[in-house]
Amino acid sequence: xxxxxxxxxxxxxxxxxxxxxxxxxxxxxxxxxxxxxxxxxxxxxxxxxxxxxxxxxxxxxxxxxxxxxxxxxxxxxxxxxxxxxxxxxxxxxxxxxxxxxxxxxxxxxxxxxxxxxxxxxxxxxxxxxxxxxxxxxxxxxxxxxxxxxxxxxxxxxxxxxxxxxxxxxxxxxxxxxxxxxxxxxxxxxxxxxxxxxxxxxxxxxxxxxxxxxxxxxxxxxxxxxxxxxxxxxxxxxxxxxxxxxxxxxxxxxxxxxxxxxxxxxxxxxxxxxxxxxxxxxxxxxxxxxxxxxxxxxxxxxxxxxxxxxxxxxxxxxxxxxxxxxxxxxxxxxxxxxxxxxxxxxxxxxxxxxxxxxxxxxxxxxxxxxxxxxxxxxxxxxxxxxxxxxxxxxxxxxxxxxxxxxxxxxxxxxxxxxxxxxxxxxxxxxxxxxxxxxxxxxxxxxxxxxx
Numbered sequence: 001x002x003x004x005x006x007x008x009x010x011x012x013x014x015x016x017x018x019x020x021x022x023x024x025x026x027x028x029x030x031x032x033x034x035x036x037x038x039x040x041x042x043x044x045x046x047x048x049x050x051x052x053x054x055x056x057x058x059x060x061x062x063x064x065x066x067x068x069x070x071x072x073x074x075x076x077x078x079x080x081x082x083x084x085x086x087x088x089x090x091x092x093x094x095x096x097x098x099x100x101x102x103x104x105x106x107x108x109x110x111x112x113x114x115x116x117x118x119x120x121x122x123x124x125x126x127x128x129x130x131x132x133x134x135x136x137x138x139x140x141x142x143x144x145x146x147x148x149x150x151x152x153x154x155x156x157x158x159x160x161x162x163x164x165x166x167x168x169x170x171x172x173x174x175x176x177x178x179x180x181x182x183x184x185x186x187x188x189x190x191x192x193x194x195x196x197x198x199x200x201x202x203x204x205x206x207x208x209x210x211x212x213x214x215x216x217x218x219x220x221x222x223x224x225x226x227x228x229x230x231x232x233x234x235x236x237x238x239x240x241x242x243x244x245x246x247x248x249x250x251x252x253x254x255x256x257x258x259x260x261x262x263x264x265x266x267x268x269x270x271x272x273x274x275x276x277x278x279x280x281x282x283x284x285x286x287x288x289x290x291x292x293x294x295x296x297x298x299x300x301x302x303x304x305x306x307x308x309x310x311x312x313x314x315x316x317x318x319x320x321x322x323x324x325x326x327x328x329x330x331x332x333x334x335x336x337x338x339x340x341x342x343x344x345x346x347x348x349x350x351x352x353x354x355x356x357x358x359x360x361x362x363x364x365x366x367x368x369x370x371x372x373x374x375x376x377x378x379x380x381x382x383x384x385x386x387x388x389x390x391x392x393x394x395x396x397x398x399x400x401x402x403x404x405x406x407x408x409x410x411x412x413x414x415x416x417x418x419x420x421x422x423x424x425x426x427x428x429x430x431x432x433x434x435x436x437x438x439x440x441x442x443x444x445x446x447x448x449x450x
Contacts, residue, residue, distance in 0.1 A: 002119045006062060006066065009059065010112075010128060011128060011131060014128070014129065014132045016051070016052075016055060018171060018398060019136060019139060019161040021162055022139075022150065022160075024051065027150055027159070027162075028163065052105065053104075056107075056111060059112050063114075067118050071118055072114065074117065074118065075114055075404070076408075078348040078352065082349070082393070085339075085341060085342060085345065086301040086393075087301075089298060089338045090300065092298075093300025094299070094300070095300055098302060098303070098304050099302055102302025102395055105302075105395025106400070108395065109400050110401075112404075113400070113408065114408050116408075117405045117407070117408025117412065118408060122371035122372075122374070122375070123371060126178055129175070129178050130179060130182055134203075137172070140160020140168065141206075144160060144210075157211055158207060158210035158211045166211070166213045166215065166216075169208055169213025169217070170389060170399075172207035172216065173216035173223075174402075175200070176201060176204035176220060177223055177224070177374070177377055178374070181371070181373070181374035183197055219381055220381065222381075223377045226376055226380040227373045230358075230361070230376045283327060284332060287332050287333075295335075298336055298342070299337060302394075302395065304337065306324075306326065326390040329390065330385075330386030330387075330390050330391050331346070331387075334392055334393050342393070349403075350383065353379060353407050356414045357376060358372075360413055360417060378406060379406070
């Protein structure tokens with residue numbers, strides 16, 4: 001069980017992950033400019049860096065005090081190789097100082113995810129995150145009401161304590177998913193403060209609507225469908241679940257190939273979006289062209305392409321008048337940074353995670369079942385959200401910390417399950433020993449051959 005110091009540390013650490021832009025005064029006051037997008041700040045914000053460095057240092061000290069180093073293997077080989085690939089990208093980039101600094105933030109984020117995965121079970125983390133959600137949402141609504149120039153962006157959309165309204169919408173959707181999982185959790189069915197959780201769900205929905213962020217809402221619906229499908233799939237065996245998953249993946253691939261050939265303007269008008277998805281398709285085309293020039297090594301992890309000497313942001317701005325410091329797609333951004341092996345390793349980590357989660361769900365006690373349903377819902381949310389947002393693998397990102405947490409916690413439980421199965425196996429006598437039948441109370445006799 002985590003100590004009270006650990007619980008308080010992670011509470012403030014997760015609040016800081018969400019509210020840091022407001023705490024350090026780093027919220028832009030205008031839109032659609034390179035300065036507002038932050039792409040010219042190659043050096044980064046020193047106050048922000050100091051706070052996160054102290055946060056990660058304290059986490060490292062607590063981690064050394066409470067866990068054994070050999071348990072770090074629960075990070076898994078895909079994520080370990082991905083971190084190594086990000087570090088090695090500093091050798092092939094034109095902006096090595098920037099890559100090293102961003103890798104430092106990534107290592108700190110992974111450290112928190114690893115530490116929390118080793119110390120907090122799913123129920124404890126969901127309860128902790130619901131308190132974080134309450135703090136962040138109340139603070140965001142208060143900032144919007146009392147300091148509208150900070151809580152609202154230049155077009156009056158809610159961003160609260162975040163930098164951008166899309167971050168506000170994504171966090172509100174994730175918090176809503178967590179609240180639903182807590183309400184479904186059978187272990188605490190009768191002692192949960194249900195009214196408080198329902199009120200928190202209303203606050204999440206209100207923040208999502210007021211942010212006017214179009215991507216998180218449908219992503220949340222897809223994640224809820226996946227979570228509920230797992231909830232009611234207890235009668236399905238592993239083969240049928242694998243078949244259903246294969247069909248769903250095939251449909252996603254089919255949609256990715258066919259939809260661009262259709263009249264995109266008509267479909268996006270139904271969603272209230274323009275045919276370029278707020279300029280995203282233009283950005284994706286530009287990024288794909290740049291990836292084709294350096295597909296194997298990339299330009300360097302952490303936005304080296306956008307902020308480094310390559311001048312990716314200036315190139316895009318000169319062509320399209322769009323200002324952005326990232327690709328608006330987490331998987332494209334990772335490919336742009338470290339090459340095609342980056343998203344391959346990330347996909348391997350997700351596939352192994354889902355495989356173990358579905359297997360453990362079949363063998364876990366009933367009170368833990370809603371937690372496994374939430375894991376599937378979160379992974380779905382993470383994957384779909386990153387199709388149009390840059391939340392896949394970044395330092396100081398809540399989504400990255402949560403992905404590492406889920407991977408590590410699942411690996412811990414899988415390892416524990418394997419150990420319990422091994423311990424339950426009967427111990428066989430030495431080879432060549434023939435046991436004879438005996439009556440109760442009679443000593444066991446054996447005949448050893450040869």
